[in-house]
Amino acid sequence: MSASTPRLAWGILGTGAIAHTFAKALAKSRTGKLVAAGSRTQESADKFAKEFGGVTAHGSYEKLLADPAVQVVYISAPHPQHAEWCIKASQAKKHILCEKPLTMNHAEAMVVVEAVRENGVFLMEAFMYRCHPQIARLIELIRSGVIGQVGVIRATFSFRAPYNAESRLFKNELGGGGILDVGCYALSYSRLIAGVAQGLPFANPTKITGFAQLHPEAGTDLYAVASAEFSGGIFAQLAAGVGLHQGICVRIFGTEGSIELPTPFGLGEGNSTSIFLTRAGVAQPEEIVIKTNEPLYALEADAVGDALAQGRLESPHVTVADSLGNMAALDAWRTSAGLVYESEKPVVKER
Numbered sequence: 441m442s443a444s445t446p447r448l449a450w451g452i453l454g455t456g457a458i459a460h461t462f463a464k465a466l467a468k469s470r471t472g473k474l475v476a477a478g479s480r481t482q483e484s485a486d487k488f489a490k491e492f493g494g495v496t497a498h499g500s501y502e503k504l505l506a507d508p509a510v511q512v513v514y515i516s517a518p519h520p521q522h523a524e525w526c527i528k529a530s531q532a533k534k535h536i537l538c539e540k541p542l543t544m545n546h547a548e549a550m551v552v553v554e555a556v557r558e559n560g561v562f563l564m565e566a567f568m569y570r571c572h573p574q575i576a577r578l579i580e581l582i583r584s585g586v587i588g589q590v591g592v593i594r595a596t597f598s599f600r601a602p603y604n605a606e607s608r609l610f611k612n613e614l615g616g617g618g619i620l621d622v623g624c625y626a627l628s629y630s631r632l633i634a635g636v637a638q639g640l641p642f643a644n645p646t647k648i649t650g651f652a653q654l655h656p657e658a659g660t661d662l663y664a665v666a667s668a669e670f671s672g673g674i675f676a677q678l679a680a681g682v683g684l685h686q687g688i689c690v691r692i693f694g695t696e697g698s699i700e701l702p703t704p705f706g707l708g709e710g711n712s713t714s715i716f717l718t719r720a721g722v723a724q725p726e727e728i729v730i731k732t733n734e735p736l737y738a739l740e741a742d743a744v745g746d747a748l749a750q751g752r753l754e755s756p757h758v759t760v761a762d763s764l765g766n767m768a769a770l771d772a773w774r775t776s777a778g779l780v781y782e783s784e785k786p787v788v789k790e791r
């Protein structure tokens with residue numbers, strides 16, 4: 441971007457934890473600037489605006505969407521609010537970066553996609569890890585055939601947070617549970633690699649069998665595992681959790697070697713990250729170091745900025761079809777594991 445190119449004007453919807461992380465990183469992006477923040481309360485919007493400076497504070501999400509200075513909205517509310525605010529943002533003709541998971545389920549995601557198409561706005565699900573150069577390098581390695589034909593992918597994103605009935609990590613009406621919160625990452629990673637291994641941008645599993653341990657009161661999953669089958673003889677073992685530490689790691693096994701990614705998702709800001717490549721018959725893995733000076737979420741904001749500058753309404757990093765595939769696969773995992781949110785259950789009327 442040249443010095444004279446105007447920066448893309450961002451509005452942040454919701455002023456919680458990830459909104460702060462994103463706003464801080466946005467200040468270091470090549471293409472964007474924060475111009476407004478919207479909160480359910482004026483007090484929280486004011487506090488956020490004061491923290492970041494030069495930002496208009498809106499005491500409602502509607503006011504944020506009505507702000508003519510805002511070109512693109514970052515939706516950082518809890519998952520059950522994503523569909524509603526994506527639809528409203530698209531109707532307000534704002535481009536959208538929406539936090540993961542795109543929606544609660546595939547049916548909601550279809551409605552969102554229809555709305556963005558109808559209104560001609562950009563949509564990307566905020567899988568920030570896809571925008572890091574580590575992924576580009578990993579794709580090159582898989583395509584080069586250095587590990588041969590990919591057979592098995594193991595992707596885990598699982599931590600243990602102390603149980604809190606009011607937290608969005610556990611609460612049923614806030615879309616709590618590990619499958620949606622972090623299983624979406626593991627699944628999207630495996631779908632990416634299964635696709636790349638077959639010369640495709642991503643692949644959708646043909647079958648998923650999953651299990652989940654539900655919290656007895658919240659009814660949301662504390663931890664979960666799944667096996668996914670893809671075409672081409674590729675299988676994925678997935679694990680997710682907000683109530684059990686299973687670690688965070690991706691490993692890819694091929695006929696000629698394997699790849700380990702100890703930091704597949706939460707990549708460090710301005711730090712280096714490493715891919716470990718083990719060739720068949722060689723005991724010691726080779727460390728491939730990847731460096732970037734841009735914070736991860738700035739890379740994500742720039743992926744949006746770059747796509748819009750090229751006149752695109754999707755980003756090649758996370759296409760709409762990719763997000764729809766991920767939502768369908770998450771539905772399959774949840775169905776197999778017996779996890780249905782209260783909001784998804786049919787309403788039975790008393791006679």
Ligand SMILES: NC(=O)c1ccc[n+]([C@@H]2O[C@H](COP(=O)([O-])OP(=O)(O)OC[C@H]3O[C@@H](n4cnc5c(N)ncnc54)[C@H](OP(=O)(O)O)[C@@H]3O)[C@@H](O)[C@H]2O)c1
Nearest residue numbers: 454455456457458459479480484516517518519539540541
């Ligand atoms: N990409 C990543 O690295 C990453 C990391 C963490 C989370 N996330 C995603 O980002 C979203 C938000 O996560 P978070 O950890 O930032 O959550 P959080 O700290 O609880 O913040 C969520 C914000 O959403 C707004 N909100 C709207 N309706 C709400 C409701 N009914 N209850 C509570 N808050 C409500 C609130 O902002 P106002 O009060 O200002 O309206 C709140 O501060 C989730 O979908 C999550 O999956 C992504």
